[in-house]
Amino acid sequence: MAMARASWKLRTGATMGLVAAVLFVLLASVVASASALEDEILIESFDNPTHTWTTMNDPVMGGKSSSGFDIKDGIGTFDGNVAIVPSLSAPGFIQMMTRGSGSGAYPDVSTCTSLQMNLMATEAYTGYRVSIGNVRLPEGHHASGYKADFDAPVGKYDNVVIPFTYFSAKWNEGTGDQMVSCEDNEKYCPDAATLKNMETFAIWGEGVAGDVRLRVKSISAVGCSAGQAPSSAKASMEKLPASLSEITIESFDNPSLTWSSKNDPVMGGESTSTVEIEDGIGKFDGEVVDVPFLHSPGFIQMVGSGAYPDVSTCTSLQMNLMATEAYEGYRVSFGNVHLPEMRYSRGYHADFDAPVGKYDNVVIPFNNFSAKWDPGTGDQMVSCETDPKYCPDEKTLKDMETFAIWGEGVAGNVRLRVKSIIAVGCTGEVGEVSSSANASMEKTNAGAVSGEETTNAEDKASTERKKSFGSLLALGGFVGFAAFLSSAILNLVRSKKNSYAEVQGAPAVNDLV
Numbered sequence: 427m428a429m430a431r432a433s434w435k436l437r438t439g440a441t442m443g444l445v446a447a448v449l450f451v452l453l454a455s456v457v458a459s460a461s462a463l464e465d466e467i468l469i470e471s472f473d474n475p476t477h478t479w480t481t482m483n484d485p486v487m488g489g490k491s492s493s494g495f496d497i498k499d500g501i502g503t504f505d506g507n508v509a510i511v512p513s514l515s516a517p518g519f520i521q522m523m524t525r526g527s528g529s530g531a532y533p534d535v536s537t538c539t540s541l542q543m544n545l546m547a548t549e550a551y552t553g554y555r556v557s558i559g560n561v562r563l564p565e566g567h568h569a570s571g572y573k574a575d576f577d578a579p580v581g582k583y584d585n586v587v588i589p590f591t592y593f594s595a596k597w598n599e600g601t602g603d604q605m606v607s608c609e610d611n612e613k614y615c616p617d618a619a620t621l622k623n624m625e626t627f628a629i630w631g632e633g634v635a636g637d638v639r640l641r642v643k644s645i646s647a648v649g650c651s652a653g654q655a656p657s658s659a660k661a662s663m664e665k666l667p668a669s670l671s672e673i674t675i676e677s678f679d680n681p682s683l684t685w686s687s688k689n690d691p692v693m694g695g696e697s698t699s700t701v702e703i704e705d706g707i708g709k710f711d712g713e714v715v716d717v718p719f720l721h722s723p724g725f726i727q728m729v730g731s732g733a734y735p736d737v738s739t740c741t742s743l744q745m746n747l748m749a750t751e752a753y754e755g756y757r758v759s760f761g762n763v764h765l766p767e768m769r770y771s772r773g774y775h776a777d778f779d780a781p782v783g784k785y786d787n788v789v790i791p792f793n794n795f796s797a798k799w800d801p802g803t804g805d806q807m808v809s810c811e812t813d814p815k816y817c818p819d820e821k822t823l824k825d826m827e828t829f830a831i832w833g834e835g836v837a838g839n840v841r842l843r844v845k846s847i848i849a850v851g852c853t854g855e856v857g858e859v860s861s862s863a864n865a866s867m868e869k870t871n872a873g874a875v876s877g878e879e880t881t882n883a884e885d886k887a888s889t890e891r892k893k894s895f896g897s898l899l900a901l902g903g904f905v906g907f908a909a910f911l912s913s914a915i916l917n918l919v920r921s922k923k924n925s926y927a928e929v930q931g932a933p934a935v936n937d938l939v
Contacts, residue, residue, distance in 0.1 A: 540588060
């Protein structure tokens with residue numbers, strides 16, 4: 427009887443310990459989910475769409491552009507052709523859009539800093555725009571909403587992140603180009619009413635004749651924080667002084683670094699390149715060709731050497747540049763970190779797409795860089811997100827030592843023009859830094875990009891929430907395991923004592939509750 431009782435208690439104690447562990451882990455998961463929700467707010471996911479999507483083409487002066495939209499296998503497919511409007515002798519527009527009461531409700535994204543779209547183009551096109559809202563300026567005739575340009579990655583899905591401060595209500599109705607930016611005049615920045623309810627959303631092919639072949643997986647707002655929403659997108663940019671929000675690494679109208687070119691020396695590589703600075707522009711021209719012995723493309727670089735600022739409090743790298751012709755093998759790297767298992771590759775590496783024919787800001791979060799990349803192709807082998815040990819470390823962000831823009835792994839001509847290179851999303855005092863770029867990723871979210879910063883208090887609160895989650899998870903696991911182990915040991919001892927008493931013919935030890 428005592429043996430049965432002890433065995434029952436052993437099973438019961440073990441079960442209670444396991445229940446305790448599960449409850450703690452579930453509680454920690456709830457905390458983590460709540461924290462994640464504050465970082466990113468979903469607007470649309472095409473694997474489970476909540477909005478009704480349609481197309482609209484240029485009706486102006488007999489426009490002849492055409493387009494179609496379809497959702498299949500979790501992908502929004504936007505195909506069409508932007509044609510010349512005969513009477514205007516200029517390109518028209520096409521849209522994939524949602525509008526009206528039947529199109530679905532929009533979430534409040536007024537606490538967020540940026541729009542993020544996961545998408546790709548199957549062929550290059552340089553006239554992409556995105557717009558939100560229905561605001562109409564008194565001086566406008568047809569234009570409504572806030573509009574921004576973007577460049578779509580070709581041939582691979584990626585997150586395109588556009589700070590809300592890049593949108594403007596003052597844009598040309600004929601071309602779609604911004605006439606006055608949000609930064610130049612805050613009255614044209616997205617207002618709180620629009621960010622609380624966009625009402626309508628559209629992706630455009632506009633002002634550039636050509637074929638549109640776009641594939642969209644999701645649309646979300648990122649860099650979201652709890653608390654009171656700013657009165658407009660501009661307010662988010664004004665939370666910190668400009669001196670803290672961005673740090674200049676290089677400006678080619680007054681260069682502080684020494685720039686040179688470097689080409690593939692491996693196995694008789696034949697790629698060539700030149701770098702020169704003229705009229706405030708860094709010009710990187712060259713050709714990536716196949717290395718004869720390897721039968722695969724080599725690389726070219728424009729490399730900067732000199733003194734680098736401490737950017738360890740920043741979230742992203744921003745380059746203002748353009749390509750004069752399309753090329754798909756652009757990479758950027760910084761630092762000299764060398765992994766023991768990698769013989770040739772050094773530094774942290776990331777891909778980027780260069781806008782063609784117009785200068786624009788290309789923003790790359792530091793958590794998109796990785797030290798684990800293939801020295802033969804330049805492709806990342808393990809991302810920072812997958813394994814934080816490959817994220818840029820604090821030492822490198824404090825002093826990059828070297829910086830390079832590459833043409834790599836893709837044969838073709840490189841024709842790149844660079845105006846400036848800066849770090850954005852910078853907060854706090856130098857020295858109050860995270861241990862790596864992965865910690866920066868935890869402050870906002872993996873795709874949060876920008877020169878639009880959260881307040882120091884919000885950053886601290888977000889970091890503390892995540893620390894609390896980690897501590898709670900560890901505590902939950904420890905307490906649950908301890909409860910299980912102690913209960914099992916205690917009841918095992920009781921079982922042994924009672925068994926021994928029975929063998930000796932003595933009274934059983936009193937059960938302890």
